[in-house]
Amino acid sequence: MRIPRLRPAAALLLVPLLAGCFVAAPGDPYGDDGGAGSGGGARLRVALAFPPAENYSPYGMDAYDLSRLGVVEGLTRLDANGTAVAALAESWYAEGNGRDWLFALREATFHDGTEVTAAAVADSLTRAALAEPPPGALSGIRLTAEAAGDRLVRVSTEEPDPVLPLRLSNPSLAVFAPSAFTGDRVNPAGTATGPFVLTTTTGDTAASLDRFDGYWGGRAHASGVDVRYISDGTARANALRTGEVDVAEAVPVAQVPALDPDTVHEINTARNTSLYLNTSTGLFTDAALRAAAREAIDTAAVADGVYEGYAEPAQGLYGPALSWAAGLRGAPTGRTADPAEPDGAALTLATYNDRPELPETAQVVQQQLERAGFTVRLEVRGYAQLESDLLAGAFDAAVLSRNMMLETGDPVTVLASGYTCEGSFNPALLCDPAVDALTEAARAEAGPAQRQQAAIRAEAAVLGTDAEIPLVHLKVVTGIRPGVTGVVLDPYERELVGAGTRR
Known part of the structure; x- marks a missing residue:
């Protein structure tokens, strides 16, 4: 029935x-x-x-x-x-x-x-x-x-x-x-x-x-889909350029000028690139050194020098694609430490090369930290080889890219998974009672406006810990060969090929 x-x-x-x-x-x-x-x-x-x-x-x-x-x-x-x-x-x-x-x-x-x-x-x-x-x-x-x-x-x-x-x-x-x-x-x-x-x-x-x-x-x-996983962004763009593939996701911005303009499709996303500092072990357990790292970072240099117009200097965790965020945002809260002198403090900075701009971003961050007095060793891997060590606290810092609305489309859910003591994907290994309390309060809100306001209060507390230093808010470029239709340009990055996609 x-x-x-x-x-x-x-x-x-x-x-x-x-x-x-x-x-x-x-x-x-x-x-x-x-x-x-x-x-x-x-x-x-x-x-x-x-x-x-x-x-x-x-x-x-x-x-x-x-x-x-x-x-x-x-x-x-x-x-x-x-x-x-x-x-x-x-x-x-x-x-x-x-x-x-x-x-x-x-x-x-x-x-x-x-x-x-x-x-x-x-x-x-x-x-x-x-x-x-x-x-x-x-x-x-x-x-x-x-x-x-x-x-x-x-x-x-x-x-x-x-x-x-x-x-x-x-x-x-x-x-x-x-x-x-x-x-x-x-x-x-x-x-x-x-x-x-x-x-x-x-x-x-x-x-x-x-x-x-x-x-x-x-x-x-x-009738079907043949998928190739190509971590190298230049190789991925070349596969599109030479006609080996019909669709290439995450085309590097450096490759865009070499592509046929008709193949380039960009979209604003809720994705950020950020510097995450390990708050659980190592030198960045010291809030004063985290503050020193924050003061060393020039986000405009990353946006202009690396992303060439396909990103904006970050204003917080929630970027301009989320129009409600800017009007609610205030100053970070909870900062208790003044920046300390690094005095050559040594750290390992990690990133992955599946997104081709990230190694270059990490190099810029490395240079900025070294100018501030840190000694930085950069380690670059594929993401599949990086994730487990990252979440185990094997690095002092990491440059990562994350879509803040990927998990549910709800601004609060990512706070619970990414910034609380029990979070399932918490790259900074942050465990802060104030952040947990504000996140829990945000989860209890039912109305959309109240939920957004509560999320921004929790965002301010996260930023106040300096566990994450947002660098840029990103656009994403998808390469699509002329004649291919129905590819889904999704700001949530959950959909790409659907029943209506064809060539």
Whole structure:
């Protein structure tokens, strides 16, 4: 029996937080015409910047590759304005206590041919909630899920969570068939629900996807996707220039002048490049030395010298793509230490080369710190080789790039995962009682305006610790060959190839 559609929860969701540019092509099930192609369709050739670091585990950053390639879906997705809209769930509402939400499922099929049922969805979400470490979208949240009918799922949190539909849009909370769960890992190959099926992988260098003819949104225009992971930005741009790939993400700004202008597509994002200082071990446990590092940094030199107009000097954690932030922002709070003289204090500064501007940015930062009196050793790796050591505190400082709205589209969620004692991705290893208290207070706010104001108060406390020194707010350039349509230019960097993408 088909479950009646539930009343949409629009009044309970956050108002748009981010204006963006999702380009919907004919055939995109999230676009205007609602159907996809039925022909054979050429295969797409795509170059991604970040190789899988965890064997395509959906509970970490690899989930974003699976999402950008159209493999996985959750109950909801984010639209261009940062609002949660229907995906595998057609509609939803919050029950009276604010802790329980009911989601009505659309009729859909997993890649293995089994039906998307309430029991399968509940099991998939429960397994994600029990993962160690938990997905960033669940930082500080205890989530449970249960079937409430054949096509109804009840998702509950320990405390009221006004942004749960936004949270469930995160790729790390994608829904998988029961067959995905074998042993102690999740196998996303042939077990998800998106328009493309992950069929083969070649280590961390390549992958192949085939069109899923049973996709609920209609058959994708492309018959499949051939993916190459090309960490080197120049090589990625060259692959686009020579016609080896149809789409290349994160084209280096230094390569833009050498490309055909018709292939260059830029978009403002909520992504920052920042200098993170290890507050847990080493010399930057000293707040006075962190203050000295902050005073040494010239953000304009980074924006002008490295990013050549594709970035702005940072004003805080939330950049100009989030128009509400600038009007609310005040001075950082909680600073208690004056800058100390570094006196040659030695430190290791790390970054990764998957984003080609980062090594150059790190070199500029290195020079600025050395002029201030620090002794700096720079270490550059691929991100897959960097992350575990970074989160283990192996470096004194790191230059990293992060989309502040990546996890949910909610400005508070990233605070919980990135800056609190229990945060799941906390590069500075920050553990500050004031930051934790303000973040907890922000999480308790239900109204969008109040939530934004609380996020800015927590931002001020984070900046006051000097654990993170924001450098620039970024634009992202995607390379797309002429004749290729339907590529999704997503400010959240979750989507790239969809059912409507074709050549």
